[in-house]
Amino acid sequence: xxxxxxxxxxxxxxxxxxxxxxxxxxxxxxxxxxxxxxxxxxxxxxxxxxxxxxxxxxxxxxxxxxxxxxxxxxxxxxxxxxxxxxxxxxxxxxxxxxxxxxxxxxxxxxxxxxxxxxxxxxxxxxxxxxxxxxxxxxxxxxxxxxxxxxxxxxxxxxxxxxxxxxxxxxxxxxxxxxxxxxxxxxxxxxxxxxxxxxxxxxxxxxxxxxxxxxxxxxxxxxxxxxxxxxxxxxxxxxxxx
Numbered sequence: 001x002x003x004x005x006x007x008x009x010x011x012x013x014x015x016x017x018x019x020x021x022x023x024x025x026x027x028x029x030x031x032x033x034x035x036x037x038x039x040x041x042x043x044x045x046x047x048x049x050x051x052x053x054x055x056x057x058x059x060x061x062x063x064x065x066x067x068x069x070x071x072x073x074x075x076x077x078x079x080x081x082x083x084x085x086x087x088x089x090x091x092x093x094x095x096x097x098x099x100x101x102x103x104x105x106x107x108x109x110x111x112x113x114x115x116x117x118x119x120x121x122x123x124x125x126x127x128x129x130x131x132x133x134x135x136x137x138x139x140x141x142x143x144x145x146x147x148x149x150x151x152x153x154x155x156x157x158x159x160x161x162x163x164x165x166x167x168x169x170x171x172x173x174x175x176x177x178x179x180x181x182x183x184x185x186x187x188x189x190x191x192x193x194x195x196x197x198x199x200x201x202x203x204x205x206x207x208x209x210x211x212x213x214x215x216x217x218x219x220x221x222x223x224x225x226x227x228x229x230x231x232x233x234x235x236x237x238x239x240x241x
Contacts, residue, residue, distance in 0.1 A: 001026050002047060002157075002188075007056035009039075009046060016042055018212045020056070024190060024205065026156075029183040030216075031199035032192045034209040035231050040192040041079065041161050043209065047190070048074055048159055075150030077143070079161040079192075091137065091145045092117050092130045098152030120148035124178050140171030144178065151182075158182065160191040164198075176202050196227075 007020040017039045024030050032040045045051045047058060049069045058065040060072075075098075095117040096109050121127045124144040129137060137145065143166055150158060160179075164172045176198045183189055183204075193199050199206060200219045208214040208222065208230040215226050 001059075001061060002190075003057075003059045003062075004047070005057045005059075007043075007046065007054055007058065009042065009051070009054040015211065017046075017054070020209075020213055022207065022213060022216045024188065026188055027183075027186055028205050029179065029189045029203045030191070030205040030207055031203045032190070032207045032209050033194070033196055033199060033230070038210040038230075040209055044159055044161055044190065044192050048076060073153055073155055075153055075155045075158040077146050077150055077158070077160040077163055079165055086135055089134055090131050091121060091126060091134065091148075094134060094145050095120055095149045095152055098149035117148070117152060120151045121145070123151060123182075124148045125174075138168075138171075139166040140168060140175065143167055143175060147178070156186065156188055158187050158189045160189070162192050162194060164193065164195050172198060 002024040004023075005021050007017060008015075009017040020043065032043060034040050042051065046054050047065075049065060060068040092114065096113060098120075099109060099113050099116070118127060118130055121130055124147050126141060126144045126148060129141060129145070134142065134145070143163055147158075147160075147163075158179075163175060163179075167175055172195060176195075179189055179191070180202045183202075191199075191203075200222075203219055205216060206219045206222050207216045208226055210230050210232070214230045215222060
């Protein structure tokens with residue numbers, strides 16, 4: 001369980017987040033939606049411990065956030081992964097980086113680590129690309145490789161910041177289906193997304209955010225009025241067939 005109480009964050013005199021109180025239960029698949037500049041990625045990074053200087057309280061599994069993070073970690077897929085596509089690394093080698101925290105930066109990976117990397121690639125449908133160079137992968141394939149890397153840590157929590165941003169339209173549904181399968185395995189998933197249609201179909205909780213919370217509830221309880229208040233305008237959701 002991840003619980004936030006009265007979380008506020010501002011940069012100088014600019015208010016970024018105001019009075020955020022919510023609970024994400026264990027095993028939820030939650031999505032933060034809202035317009036650009038709403039503070040979605042900021043909220044995600046605050047929970048991850050990447051942003052300090054906020055006020056309020058965050059507890060994870062009923063343990064204060066900083067204390068929990070000293071002994072545990074989240075799986076994290078950032079919005080934009082900075083890397084050189086010409087770097088001579090295979091998909092398997094990228095996934096193995098997810099074991100660096102437990103193995104230590106300067107320790108060699110074992111055959112068992114390599115086997116586990118292949119297992120995670122298989123979970124995201126990328127085992128066939130195990131030995132492919134990262135420069136030969138599409139945007140959607142890379143996102144699945146990065147997801148496998150996050151899974152290798154063994155964490156029960158996955159945080160994703162607009163994972164669909166680097167994927168073409170044909171691959172977005174596939175990616176959300178993979179997330180749905182991981183959720184069924186018991187993972188707690190929190191994603192920032194602009195894809196309202198897919199999040200409405202696959203998530204168990206929608207967090208409607210625009211600097212402050214407009215609601216956090218089951219998708220079927222999110223009304224057109226809540227969407228209008230969140231985005232500041234009427235938003236039509238068109239489901240692709």
